[in-house]
């Protein structure tokens with residue numbers, strides 16, 4: 001094991017994904033590790049994704065939350081700014097992710113990422129329509145947003161395990 005800065009580049013990253021669209025854009029981070037995953041998988045080299053076919057979607061955001069990592073300071077304000085990006089979009093909602101509190105008394109507490117941050121979850125009625133790169137830029141320009149879970153143009157190949165037992169191999173268009 002080496003720190004990222006000492007690895008001298010990463011030739012190959014292999015990971016799962018929560019969603020894969022026809023252009024091999026991904027949603028990742030429903031487990032909350034999107035920042036570290038994006039740092040590693042975006043550091044160059046090949047990025048191979050392994051999923052089952054339930055992860056293939058026509059548009060990102062079709063099957064669940066698209067996560068956005070935000071700093072805890074002013075998180076409600078940042079949540080409001082994230083909501084503004086999709087202002088007026090029917091069926092859109094966003095909230096801060098919570099988890100059941102460990103005290104077992106049925107309370108909820110903030111979900112904290114491995115970097116000590118919070119997660120805003122964005123929900124779309126029928127997936128994200130529009131220019132994903134533009135939406136990405138708008139989200140990343142919000143002060144308080146650390147990173148989001150759309151991995152655009154990063155996957156070089158996707159290995160898809162199908163229900164019938166066969167495997168399909170998809171490659172990024174050049």
Ligand SMILES: O=C(CO)[C@H](O)[C@H](O)COP(=O)(O)O
Nearest residue numbers: 015016017018028029030031
């Ligand atoms: O994207 C991910 C985390 O960011 C995971 O790879 C993804 O959630 C894997 O899901 P599953 O356990 O259903 O294979």
